[in-house]
Amino acid sequence: MNTRMRSAAMVSAASVLVVSLSACGGALSGGDSGSSATVRKGNDVKIGLLLPEKGTARYEKFDYPIIKKQVSELTKGEGELVYANAGNDADLQSRQLEKMIDDKVDTLIVDPVDAKLIGDSVQKAKDAGIHVIAYDRLAEGPVDAYVGFDGEAVGQTQARELLYALGGEPAKTTKIVMINGSPTDPNAAIFKKGASSALTSVTIAKSYDTEAWKPETAKAHMEEAIAEIGAANIAGVYSANDGMAGGIVEALKEAGVTELPPITGQDAELAAIRRILTGDQYMTVYKPYGDQAAIAAEMAVRVAQGRNIEFESLAMREIDSPTTKKIRMASVTVYGVTRKDIKETVLEDGFFKVSEICTPKYEEACAEAGLK
Numbered sequence: 001m002n003t004r005m006r007s008a009a010m011v012s013a014a015s016v017l018v019v020s021l022s023a024c025g026g027a028l029s030g031g032d033s034g035s036s037a038t039v040r041k042g043n044d045v046k047i048g049l050l051l052p053e054k055g056t057a058r059y060e061k062f063d064y065p066i067i068k069k070q071v072s073e074l075t076k077g078e079g080e081l082v083y084a085n086a087g088n089d090a091d092l093q094s095r096q097l098e099k100m101i102d103d104k105v106d107t108l109i110v111d112p113v114d115a116k117l118i119g120d121s122v123q124k125a126k127d128a129g130i131h132v133i134a135y136d137r138l139a140e141g142p143v144d145a146y147v148g149f150d151g152e153a154v155g156q157t158q159a160r161e162l163l164y165a166l167g168g169e170p171a172k173t174t175k176i177v178m179i180n181g182s183p184t185d186p187n188a189a190i191f192k193k194g195a196s197s198a199l200t201s202v203t204i205a206k207s208y209d210t211e212a213w214k215p216e217t218a219k220a221h222m223e224e225a226i227a228e229i230g231a232a233n234i235a236g237v238y239s240a241n242d243g244m245a246g247g248i249v250e251a252l253k254e255a256g257v258t259e260l261p262p263i264t265g266q267d268a269e270l271a272a273i274r275r276i277l278t279g280d281q282y283m284t285v286y287k288p289y290g291d292q293a294a295i296a297a298e299m300a301v302r303v304a305q306g307r308n309i310e311f312e313s314l315a316m317r318e319i320d321s322p323t324t325k326k327i328r329m330a331s332v333t334v335y336g337v338t339r340k341d342i343k344e345t346v347l348e349d350g351f352f353k354v355s356e357i358c359t360p361k362y363e364e365a366c367a368e369a370g371l372k
Helices: 003-012 058-074 089-100 118-125 151-165 187-198 215-227 242-254 270-278 289-304 306-314 342-348 359-369
Strands: 046-051 081-086 106-112 132-136 145-149 174-181 205-209 234-238 284-286 317-319 327-332 335-337
Touching: 003 284, 046 058, 046 289, 058 289, 081 089, 089 106, 089 118, 106 174, 106 289, 106 327, 132 289, 145 151, 145 187, 145 289, 151 187, 151 234, 151 284, 151 335, 174 187, 174 215, 205 215, 215 242, 242 270, 270 284, 270 359, 289 327, 289 335, 335 342
Parallel strands: 046 081, 046 106, 106 132, 132 145, 145 327, 174 205, 174 234
Antiparallel strands: 284 335, 317 327
């Protein structure tokens, strides 16, 4: 069974069948939407989109343009998308959200820099009669719905691929270093939980949480782990995302390691795909951002229009946040990607083109992987 099939099997139970017009209606979960929930509007809706940062390529390359396009298509060009990016500044994002309240958006799609700190601003939006959809990270406060990926399944996929790279059943004495995500990102804790549940057969020699997911901080963590454990004693590295994997690779190479241990990642960034081709990184997790963005855009438009049956049919699961229970959730399937899976995942879905990946520096690696 190839990597994609293994990963799909892991997350199939967590996936949701996304439909457009089916399923029964009901009351909105995640807080009272007030009388505005029953008001029917036409296509002249205003949707606000708040994304957290620009360091991760996906936000500007995929999420924003896809949501913008979908809002336009769903409203026959009459709807408006108001966009702001917080540049990893939680306070700035709160100000951006409150400006969108002043601008009287109908629905807010919010990917929080800090899920806890954004909660008060989410409450203000709800008090103003604005629907709020948490996107990719589950914001605190009375959100109407959440569109994301099953975080535990992501962590389990990473961990199981790492174990597979180590022979499937490594000895308990096998030492692993865990470089986890930001402590202010609720997804990071979920990824960590999922990975830890699958890494019980090995020894976690060192484990770090990485502020703001910074690659340079991940590099510093790895340097510390190398100094304390010894590079030769590190059998594998669990890295929660691709950006940090890049910093980890740098630390290992600067320590004189020529044969790198298997390193995980997440987000299927271009640099990571190239590292996988050259053998510097073992795997990444591909999350179909196009599906996620399209679902979020449709949910935002439909709830803004008061078309609640259609809105609810897009989010058939429920999830709890620290502040709000039974939030509607749309969950998108994820896939593990190793060298042999690049063609049938990121290339097949149009996430990247061969020409983007296979620049002259990577021509030989691409040829060996059968990428043309």
